Amino acid sequence: MYSKKITRNQPALITVLLDVSNSMNSEWGSSGKSLAAGAMYAVNRTIRDLLFNACIPEGEVLNYINLAVYGYGTDDDDGNGIGWRLGSLSEPSTGYALAENWASSQHRMENLDLGRLADNAQLARSQKLPIWVDEEAVGWTPMCAGFEKAASVVKTHIANFPEAFPPIVINITDGQPTDHNGDYSNLQKAALRIKQQETSDGNALLFNVHLDQDGEQYTIMFPDAPPQHSEYAHELAKCSSIIPAEMTKQGRKELKINIPESAYGYCLNADFQSLVAFLKIGTTVVVGEDEDGEEQKIVAGMVD
Amino acid sequence: MKITTSNPGLVLFLIDGSHSTGATWGGGAEILADSIMKQTNQFILDLVVNAVFDEGELRDRIKLSAFIAQGGEVNWALEVEQPSESWLSSEQWANSGRKAEGSKAPLWIEYSPVGKTPLFEGWSKVKQVISNFKQQYANSPIFLVTLTDGDFKELLGSKTDAEKKQMVEIFDNLKAENNFTHLVVHISSDEQKPLVFPSEAPDDEFGRFLFDISTWMPQMAFDNPQETKQMRRAYVLNADPGTLTKVLELGSKVVYQNPMPESNLVFEGEEE
Numbered sequence: 075m076y077s078k079k080i081t082r083n084q085p086a087l088i089t090v091l092l093d094v095s096n097s098m099n100s101e102w103g104s105s106g107k108s109l110a111a112g113a114m115y116a117v118n119r120t121i122r123d124l125l126f127n128a129c130i131p132e133g134e135v136l137n138y139i140n141l142a143v144y145g146y147g148t149d150d151d152d153g154n155g156i157g158w159r160l161g162s163l164s165e166p167s168t169g170y171a172l173a174e175n176w177a178s179s180q181h182r183m184e185n186l187d188l189g190r191l192a193d194n195a196q197l198a199r200s201q202k203l204p205i206w207v208d209e210e211a212v213g214w215t216p217m218c219a220g221f222e223k224a225a226s227v228v229k230t231h232i233a234n235f236p237e238a239f240p241p242i243v244i245n246i247t248d249g250q251p252t253d254h255n256g257d258y259s260n261l262q263k264a265a266l267r268i269k270q271q272e273t274s275d276g277n278a279l280l281f282n283v284h285l286d287q288d289g290e291q292y293t294i295m296f297p298d299a300p301p302q303h304s305e306y307a308h309e310l311a312k313c314s315s316i317i318p319a320e321m322t323k324q325g326r327k328e329l330k331i332n333i334p335e336s337a338y339g340y341c342l343n344a345d346f347q348s349l350v351a352f353l354k355i356g357t358t359v360v361v362g363e364d365e366d367g368e369e370q371k372i373v374a375g376m377v378d
Numbered sequence: 379m380k381i382t383t384s385n386p387g388l389v390l391f392l393i394d395g396s397h398s399t400g401a402t403w404g405g406g407a408e409i410l411a412d413s414i415m416k417q418t419n420q421f422i423l424d425l426v427v428n429a430v431f432d433e434g435e436l437r438d439r440i441k442l443s444a445f446i447a448q449g450g451e452v453n454w455a456l457e458v459e460q461p462s463e464s465w466l467s468s469e470q471w472a473n474s475g476r477k478a479e480g481s482k483a484p485l486w487i488e489y490s491p492v493g494k495t496p497l498f499e500g501w502s503k504v505k506q507v508i509s510n511f512k513q514q515y516a517n518s519p520i521f522l523v524t525l526t527d528g529d530f531k532e533l534l535g536s537k538t539d540a541e542k543k544q545m546v547e548i549f550d551n552l553k554a555e556n557n558f559t560h561l562v563v564h565i566s567s568d569e570q571k572p573l574v575f576p577s578e579a580p581d582d583e584f585g586r587f588l589f590d591i592s593t594w595m596p597q598m599a600f601d602n603p604q605e606t607k608q609m610r611r612a613y614v615l616n617a618d619p620g621t622l623t624k625v626l627e628l629g630s631k632v633v634y635q636n637p638m639p640e641s642n643l644v645f646e647g648e649e650e
Contacts, residue, residue, distance in 0.1 A: 077407060316397065318400060319397055320402060323398070323401040336398075
């Protein structure tokens with residue numbers, strides 16, 4: 075389980091769900107930057123890492139990672155608050171884009187200064203980053219609809235690649251869903267529609283990044299039980315997948331993070347560096363033998 | 379003492395089936411749990427071939443028991459239903475392995491890795507099985523194998539010194555009886571240098587604890603005089619796939635009470 079190496083015949087799918095609701099305008103702790111700005115930076119950096127670490131082994135873009143980025147906020151284009159957010163591409167009929175298409179679809183290159191948001195100031199100020207996903211924050215939070223959308227993308231991908239590493243869905247949000255009718259079992263059910271789907275290598279994975287205005291006063295990463303910080307934190311952790319053992323191992327080894335055994339793929343109020351680390355761990359896929367090349371042992375999310 | 383039908387041996391496995399054993403190890407693609415299953419099933423097959431069948435007839439020379447610690451529980455690990463005494467006679471277990479395509483040995487033990495590693499509870503359970511067995515077969519040899527990937531370390535940290543001391547004392551009492559061997563195998567996914575059958579305890583608390591609950595290896599396990607120069611503990615830390623295979627081969631000698639051809643194990647501190 076969760077040991078399948080990705081190839082061009084059996085590529086990985088990574089779907090990012092981004093809360094683009096109005097409350098993402100809130101300040102991230104005392105950083106002076108908004109949650110939306112921090113999330114935007116982290117997502118673009120993750121996409122860049124996936125591109126360079128997994129999809130360009132020898133200077134040419136190869137289709138190892140299929141990618142989807144959807145934003146959810148009520149002022150959006152399909153009437154349900156869900157919209158495609160990946161670069162200049164139109165939403166593909168499959169719901170995900172091939173690397174050869176998304177790799178060069180960035181809106182622009184940008185020099186980012188995240189200031190105090192980044193613990194490592196030198197790192198933050200020197201980042202020239204391709205921007206595939208823009209910062210935005212408007213409207214309500216249709217998270218259940220976001221999960222449903224991700225579930226349909228996962229379904230299509232599994233139908234096309236039933237032997238592949240299980241699809242990974244990463245949800246980045248700051249607040250409570252506004253489409254669960256006050257009943258969290260609706261959120262759990264929507265999450266299950268992602269997690270119950272499976273390839274021959276295991277069930278699809280749902281990881282949740284939870285940012286709220288309490289900032290680093292309440293920071294939790296990879297808990298081994300759903301936290302009691304708030305009902306919402308509890309429910310969001312509960313609907314997260316258990317981090318596969320291989321990801322735990324790589325996280326401990328490469329990033330020196332103490333991840334407990336059988337931990338939930340959930341983090342609450344991580345600082346910026348921790349958020350980037352979380353996304354690295356959550357997007358760990360190992361590139362395997364190519365059709366016409368030697369086996370490559372690249373852990374996509376892990377190489378800096 | 380040689381095992382016979384009136385003086386059968388007891389082989390017990392306590393297997394760490396926790397979530398972390400779902401990781402690959404030894405630089406290969408195989409996950410730890412699959413390696414553990416493959417090796418333990420091969421070990422059991424070797425028991426059938428070398429100790430249970432004799433001139434085409436099945437002899438009840440080995441009782442078998444196995445528990446798996448995973449997901450906060452310790453459960454019976456064999457396919458055959460758990461009997462009240464918690465061990466199976468050779469007649470019950472020898473032919474009960476499931477034939478599976480692609481597997482050299484039948485599958486007596488199958489599991490999927492999940493949850494945490496309640497090894498303390500596991501040791502308490504096997505201690506009870508051993509006590510019951512001793513009441514029926516006072517002079518029979520007992521071979522316990524604990525297989526863990528070491529993620530148990532975090533749980534060890536949650537135990538008090540008194541609880542740890544109590545567990546060591548339980549094993550000290552078992553060790554005081556003849557014919558009890560406890561082989562503790564720490565299988566690592568970290569690709570660290572193995573420590574094989576050391577004579578002295580490692581420096582760290584975790585290693586020392588596992589060393590303390592293991593027994594000395596019976597000298598009969600080693601048929602090479604060079605290997606018996608000093609007493610060695612039935613304890614292996616950071617075993618890699620090759621080491622695991624050889625360690626279990628060596629362990630089987632203890633069960634048969636009959637040395638087999640020398641192994642190629644490299645011991646701690648010795649030249650290859």
